[in-house]
Amino acid sequence: MxxxxxxxxxxxxxxGMCKINPLKEYLSPKYVYIPLLQRACNLESQVKVGDEVKIGQVVATNQQQFNIRVHASVSGKITAIKKVWHSSGKMVDAIEIENDFKNQLAETxxxxxxxxxxxxxxxxxxxxxxxxxxxxxxxxxxxxxxxxxxxxxxxxxxxxxxxxxxxxxxxxxxxxxxxxxxxxxxxxxxxxxxxxxxxxxxxxxxxxxxxxxxxxxxxxxxxxxxxxxxxxxxxxxxxxxxxxxxxxxxxxxxxxxxxxxxxxxxxxxxxxxNIPLIARPITITGEGITKPSTFFVPIGTKVSELVEMSGGYIKGLDPIKYHYIAGGPMTGKAIFIDDLVVNDTLGAVIVKPVIEGLYPECLGCGKCADVCPVYLTPTEIKKAMERKDIKLLGDLNSNKCIECGLCSYICPSHIEITEAVVKGKTMLRKGGQ
Ligand code: SF4
Ligand code: SF4
Structure with missing residues (x-):
């Protein structure tokens, strides 16, 4: 089709809240944290605590899967291998580099x-x-x-x-x-x-x-x-x-x-x-941010520093009443904002209000099916997932879900129906394991 x-x-x-502010460069954080995880592949550190590194030097690899290479985004000293929050929603090991502010470039x-x-x-x-x-x-x-x-x-x-x-x-x-x-x-x-x-x-x-x-x-x-x-x-x-x-x-x-x-x-x-992938743009935005802004930053920069440079959270922000999301609001992940670091896929952190008034019951309105761009019936997939009915998950074409998030977005009861469909899709792929 x-x-x-x-x-x-x-x-x-x-x-609009973020478009009005031009892109800002922030290229010299005091510390960066290079995650030892990329697209579900664990990476092996090629450096140890105490080593000096230059910008663009390879610091971690995975030669088994896709020959992944990750590079230092600032020059300085490796000061630790420590856990940091990652946009996947998990804590992962990361290489901490203390910036020497000399901007020394790798020979490559x-x-x-x-x-x-x-x-x-x-x-x-x-x-x-x-x-x-x-x-x-x-x-x-x-x-x-x-x-x-x-x-x-x-x-x-x-x-x-x-x-x-x-x-x-x-x-x-x-x-x-x-x-x-x-x-x-x-x-x-x-x-x-x-x-x-x-x-x-x-x-x-x-x-x-x-x-x-x-x-x-x-x-x-x-x-x-x-x-x-x-x-x-x-x-x-x-x-x-x-x-x-x-x-x-x-x-x-x-x-x-x-x-x-x-x-x-x-x-x-x-x-x-020959400058490797060491920096990327990221938007810090949402109603909970004082001055939503977009930055160009080294991979491994702490998001909390970018929040600070965006004027911080709005005055009196009640964290219980706000969502923190890594990525877009339709497909991103809920996160703990303060310790998150910028990785290659993180294009945004959004702080937006929680919608008041949850009605956990499905109203049977059918809106989720009406909007689905690939013509799925999310409520039926959710039921099949809850019953672990693999055959039905297949008959309902759960594998066709593009994880766009529209069914959750439209649901008047604010049911996380996308999450249920994605679980069904995963269950189908794994054959019920
Ligand atoms: S998340 Fe999946 S089921 Fe929901 S609207 Fe998008 S494609 Fe359809
Ligand atoms: S949009 Fe929400 S309330 Fe309406 S049928 Fe779908 S899950 Fe139920």
Whole structure:
């Protein structure tokens, strides 16, 4: 099924509170904490307490799965391996680096003199060495996508950022528009594709205005506005709209590779200066924050410092009456905010009020099924999950859930129905284990 027949709904964006404040750089925290976990893969530290490290030096790896490499984001001394809160909602080990504020660079960081003659293999190798991952939240290692044997026609840059509150991609693009076009063009070369298509939400005219002056220099790049509905940023939606082809597994089946806009911007630095993935943008926002802001920070920065630089929590904030969310409000995770550190996939921390008045009973209104973009019946899946009825979970196509969060968003009883559906989906995948 081509997704254009599926549904999407307008949801209140709440982005204005953060859009008005420009992107700020905060590149020198006193300490950073590099998590020894990436996309459910544990990493092995390559350094020990007391070692001196330079910016861009490899500090942790996992050679068994995807050849993951993680780099120091500041220069200084390793002062501890300690537990920190992670956006997965768990506590994980992290390498603590005390910043020496000398900004010493690893020898590998240097200008690339032969950008124009780099081959596909060299471009993909650069992604792998730099530890580039999907900065939109998935965190999948980028080089794996580019090692596909499929013929790729389009590299699609996802700049839709359709969840409410989030403005991190928006700010990053309007701050670095030409870097996005360069990075996207290098990605096109790495895929040996014919075009780059940048998908963005139509109401974000500032993105269009920022990119347009540079477009004549990048003839293979075109812009693709999508409707102001949720989940218009869903990968399958965008790929099927652009390629007019459907697929069941990966976008490569439809001749496309999809990357987030922040990933493309990071890749420009990787190709041109061999700077690995050591920093990312993050939005600190919500009604509980005094001055919602977006920052560009080293990986491992403490979120509490960014909250402080956003004017702190609003006066008299009662923590019981506010949710703390890592990621978007539709798909993010509830967290303990103060000890959380920035990792490669963390694009936002939101502090928003708890909705008053919970009615735990399902009203049977059917709204959750009405909005589901992939035509599921969430209440039936929830019941099947509670009964551990694996066959029924399969018959109800639970595996098709894209975890968009719309069913929970729309539910008048505020039932966490998405969570139940995702549990059902996991149960089906594991065969009831
Ligand atoms: S979370 Fe899953 S079940 Fe709920 S609306 Fe989205 S796709 Fe449908
Ligand atoms: S939207 Fe909520 S109340 Fe309505 S049927 Fe779905 S779970 Fe029940």
């Amino acid at each position: 081509i997704f254009q027949k599926a549904k999407g709904i307008y949801i209140e964006g709440r982005k 960081i240097k200008e690339e003199k032969n950008v124009d003659s780099l081959t596909r293999e060299q471009l993909i190798n650069k992604m792998e060495l730099a530890g580039l991952t999907g900065l939109g939240g998935a965190g999948f290692p980028t080089h794996i996508k580019y090692k596909t044997k499929a013929k790729i026609n389009s590299v699609i840059i996802n700049a839709v950022e359709c969840e409410p509150y989030l403005t991190c991609d928006y700010h990053f693009i309007i701050s670095y528009p030409e870097k996005l076009l360069k990075g996207a063009t290098y990605l096109m070369r790495a895929a040996e594709a014919n075009e780059v298509v940048i998908a963005y939400k139509i109401y974000n005219k500032q993105i269009r205005e920022a990119l347009q002056p540079f477009l004549p220099k990048y003839p293979n790049v075109k812009l693709f506005p999508v409707k102001n509905v949720y989940p218009a940023g869903w990968e399958k939606y965008i790929v099927e709209q652009i390629t007019k082809k459907t697929y069941t597994g990966l976008p490569a089946e439809a001749g496309a590779i999809v990357n987030n806009s922040a990933t493309a911007i990071a890749y420009a630095d990787i190709v041109e200066n």
